[in-house]
Amino acid sequence: MTGTIPTLDRIDELHRAIAPSEAAYDLIHTHCVIVATIACQLARRQNALFMRRCTLPAEGAAAVPASGGVEGGQVPPRLLDEHLVLIGGLLHDIGTYRVLKHGGEDGEPLKFDGDRYIQHGLLGYEYLLENGVDESIAQFARNHTGVGLTREAVVEQGLPLPPDDYVPVNLEQETVMVADKYHSKSTPPKFLTVDAYMRKAARFGESNRRLWLEMVERYGRPDIPALAEQYHMRLVD
Template identity: 35%
Template sequence: MAKHYLAESNFAREFGLHRKYARSEMLLDLVWTHSVIVCDIAESVLNSGRFDLGQVDLGVVRQSALLFDIGAYLTDGFDWMPDQPPSGKPYIQHTVVGAWVLQQEGLPATVVQTARNHSGVGITRQDIDDFGLHLPVDDYLPSTLTQRLVSYSCKFHSKAPKFKTVEDIERQLRKYGKAKIEVFRRMVEEFGDVNVKYFEQKYQNWHRSFLYQLENLTPTAQTAAVQAGKRLNSAGIAMPTSTMSSPAGESIAMAEPQQNLAKMDPSRRKPST
């Protein structure tokens, strides 16, 4: 019997792209449903009365929210799940990998840039240096309403999977310094708090079902992850316990996405000589 996924018939094109790049049914279920939840949260924020909906393209917001995390299928971190192969690219790169995929698929620039810039509350060149992030050196900052909205909405649900409150999010941001917390607080001022209890209740059946699968899988998965020199973090993402491969090697791996993103955004192109 074929498995059915939340809202797959409502968003056939977006689900089709998830299906195209997913190798693991379990990861497809997780990433797709996470994206549906983020989309739902984003729509609730838009409908809060804070915004002039006549100035917002709801279709683009939905598409951006449903596709922002598609790079998770093509980076490491969930390769402990059944049928999910390792990629050799660290999970932090799921943003730029996802942006490259969406550009190749012909998605609008807003959707592409939302995938590229959604991580945290934005990543700067200085952050990459300070925290040793394995990303092409650049700024990854959500600059438009759609980008900020999706970046904000995805903070309230993780791929653990679990919902998070404003307080939970601020606790997680502390390790990155007060400046990141201040950025997040400005986002709260712009978009308002999210009724997490409402969404917990709305999606509790899916969470219970998925967590049941996870509980039955995790002992084996953890063993495999440890044997591969990895540990699972609180979001279920496998993190290397040893040093990652050299930044030079990762730059080579990311050369194609970086090059193609430059084609899309003229500001990233090198001046001609």
């Protein structure tokens, strides 16, 4: 470990230091809080399944009552670090402040730069490293785009990124990547169901659609309608 694992207070400081306006902070920080909440629910469900693995019947996961609003899921190969998931979720989208075309200064509406938006993961990774955050945490920003952005996809699509794999390297990063798909920073922000994101993933190819459904099968289905009601945001079904 060459950097620090930030505290919750430090995470808030990192968001505020890069946010160009209070409106930008509200949008992006709230998104990160929501994703961290969903990711922690998924991680708790995974850990509950793992802890019961020795007493489950062969068909398994369905025998374990839903936990944290998440139903289904498959037994993971190990316990997940829920604290790491929380920290990673709270910081995963911090690079999006750097791809705002209009940042809310002088009261203008927030708008992202569509051409540069794909860079937000790498920009967040670099920002966190610059501020002394450990590589293990900074990678949550780098490795959460889509359902896993590969070197092959970067090259084939001519994306404005250095050719490389931008995919989760552990279960904690994958959990945050999955959770991120259930909420959008659109204006106004919105929640997405499994089917809503499936349609979005399908626009990038059948393999993306299948990969998303495989992840849903693995991690289970969080109660997105309940979260949409809690945050008073619209739900795309």
